[in-house]
Amino acid sequence: xxxxxxxxxxxxxxxxxxxxxxxxxTQAAGAVTxxxxxxxxxxxxxxxxxxxxxxxxxxxxxxxxxxxSIEVDYELLLAVATSITMSLNKVxxxxxxxxxxxxxxTVTQDLAAATAAATxxxxxxxxxLTTPEWIDNDVYYLLVMTAVCGGTVTVDVxxxxxxxxxxx
Amino acid sequence: MGYVHDTAMSxxxxxxxxxxxxxxxxxxxxxxxxxxxxxxxxxxxxxxxxIPILIPSCSMASAAHGACLKSIEIDYEVLTxxxxALTFVVNKVxxxxxxxxxxxxxxTFTxxxxxANALKVDQHxxxxxxxxxxxxDNDEYVLVEVTVNQALTTTVDFxxxxxxxxxxx
Numbered sequence: 621x622x623x624x625x626x627x628x629x630x631x632x633x634x635x636x637x638x639x640x641x642x643x644x645x646t647q648a649a650g651a652v653t654x655x656x657x658x659x660x661x662x663x664x665x666x667x668x669x670x671x672x673x674x675x676x677x678x679x680x681x682x683x684x685x686x687x688x689s690i691e692v693d694y695e696l697l698l699a700v701a702t703s704i705t706m707s708l709n710k711v712x713x714x715x716x717x718x719x720x721x722x723x724x725x726t727v728t729q730d731l732a733a734a735t736a737a738a739t740x741x742x743x744x745x746x747x748x749l750t751t752p753e754w755i756d757n758d759v760y761y762l763l764v765m766t767a768v769c770g771g772t773v774t775v776d777v778x779x780x781x782x783x784x785x786x787x788x
Numbered sequence: 789m790g791y792v793h794d795t796a797m798s799x800x801x802x803x804x805x806x807x808x809x810x811x812x813x814x815x816x817x818x819x820x821x822x823x824x825x826x827x828x829x830x831x832x833x834x835x836x837x838x839i840p841i842l843i844p845s846c847s848m849a850s851a852a853h854g855a856c857l858k859s860i861e862i863d864y865e866v867l868t869x870x871x872x873a874l875t876f877v878v879n880k881v882x883x884x885x886x887x888x889x890x891x892x893x894x895x896t897f898t899x900x901x902x903x904a905n906a907l908k909v910d911q912h913x914x915x916x917x918x919x920x921x922x923x924x925d926n927d928e929y930v931l932v933e934v935t936v937n938q939a940l941t942t943t944v945d946f947x948x949x950x951x952x953x954x955x956x957x
Contacts, residue, residue, distance in 0.1 A: 624792055624957075639804045639824045641817050670824045672802030674842070677950075679796040709822045713863055713950070716901055716913040720863065720947060722822030757798035757950060762824060788794040788955055 626786045629685075633674055633780040643667040643769075650778055651695055651742075657776035662698065664771035671763040671780050677755040678788075686785040688752040690763050693778040695742050701775070702768035704737040705729075706747045709762045725761070726750040740773070752785075792957040797855075799843050801949040811835025811936065818947055819865055825945035830868065832940040841930040841951045849923035856954040858921040859897075860932055862914045863947040871907040871944070873937040876916055883927045895930075896920065921954075 635658035636647065648659035660667045671692065678684025692706070708725040730746045731737035737745055747763065755761070767775050803826040804815065811828045813835070818825040828835045839862065846854025860878065878895040896919040899906070906914055916932065924930065936944050 637802055637804050639802070639815055641815075641824075672800070672804060672824070672948075674800060674802065676955075677798040677800060678794070679798065683794065684797065711823055711947075713861075713947075714911050714913060717910050718913075719911050720818075720820050720823055722820055757796070757952065760800040760802075760948065760950075762822070764822075788792045788797070788957075 624786060624788050629784050629786045631675055631782045631784070633671060633782060635777050635779055637672055637674060638777060639670040639672070641668045648776065650776060651697065655778055657778050660767065660775040662772050662774050663769060665769060667767040667769060667775065669765040669767065669777060671765065673761040673763060673782050675755055675782055675784055677757045677759070679757040682754055683787050685755050686752050686787070687749060687755055687761060687782060688785065689746055689748040689783045691744060691746050691781045691783070692763070692765060693744050693780070695776040695778070696738065696740050697774045697776065698740065699770055699772035700740050701738040701773050702770060703734040704745070705733040705766045706745065707764045707766070708747065708749070709764060711760050711762060713758050725753065792955060795954045797953050797955045799951045799953070801839060801842055801951065803946050803948050805840060805842070806946060807838040807840065809836055818945055823947055825947050828936060828938065828944050830941050830943050831938060833938055835936045835938065837934040837936065837946060839932040839934065839949050841932065843924065843951050843953050845924040845926045845928065847926040849925035852923050853956055854923055856921050856923045856956070857918060857930060857951060858954065859915055859917045859952045861950045861952070862932065862934070863912070863949070864914070865911050865945045865947070866907065866909050867943045867945065868909065869939045869941045870909055871937055871942050872939055873935070874907040875903060875935045876914065877933040878916060878918065879931045879933055881929050881931060
């Protein structure tokens with residue numbers, strides 16, 4: 621029996637899988653014809669976009685997918701934002717009759733939240749786990765994009781890409 | 789050329805990919821901060837949720853290649869009042885050729901918790917175990933259909949689902 625250990629795997633996560641709270645979100649055509657986007661309408665408030673990380677998991681330790689980093693493609697239109705901050709939540713699923721437990725995973729983002737990540741522009745931000753994690757079958761991950769917005773800026777998220785090692 | 793036979797594979801399916809044609813549904817934050825849910829508002833109604841099972845398929849499924857679906861777990865919460873009923877169906881959809889309709893076949897499974905307990909106010913992790921696990925052909929896909937018969941004040945939050953399968957490549 622063979623063995624796969626591929627360290628360069630990636631998975632696109634389309635905007636249709638994303639989940640927005642605080643704000644008005646719609647599915648819209650992207651700013652570039654032919655692209656699709658999860659669009660947040662202009663509103664002077666803090667929008668939160670959850671991006672579910674849709675990767676395989678495995679009940680055996682050190683097998684399945686080792687989550688290393690996540691890239692998010694987004695556009696800030698019409699104005700700058702106050703800040704764009706990324707965080708990563710690890711959700712440990714509850715047994716029947718028990719609640720889920722959420723913990724924060726330590727990550728870094730390559731664009732500074734209040735400056736480089738917040739300009740009126742097209743952005744590709746990379747969020748790197750300080751310690752990559754093998755995904756157990758009883759957990760999943762939600763990348764949280766917190767957009768502190770003024771009254772003019774709109775946000776289009778085109779998609780995300782999760783980078784991982786596959787071992788099966 | 790290698791050969792993979794991993795019997796411990798799983799795939800998370802987020803609630804944002806669920807399909808809910810009947811009932812009044814929204815996508816708020818979950819009861820536990822940091823979670824996300826598909827939420828059905830309180831009403832004396834029967835809502836429907838279809839969960840697409842997003843695992844690989846293979847045109848050599850008849851030769852036991854690709855993904856063998858073994859069980860599906862669904863995380864949800866019943867709030868405020870028990871449902872009148874909350875039931876599951878596992879449907880295998882065989883895609884139609886051009887000009888032909890799809891064909892749906894219900895698959896036999898066992899479930900925990902029992903139907904009587906699955907409708908009660910609580911956090912739930914339902915496990916649907918396929919009686920005869922099957923390899924998914926490239927002309928097939930699987931939908932779990934959840935029928936939520938609410939009492940007047942019942943609300944239900946779906947947090948997500950996990951498909952458990954064997955991967956053979």
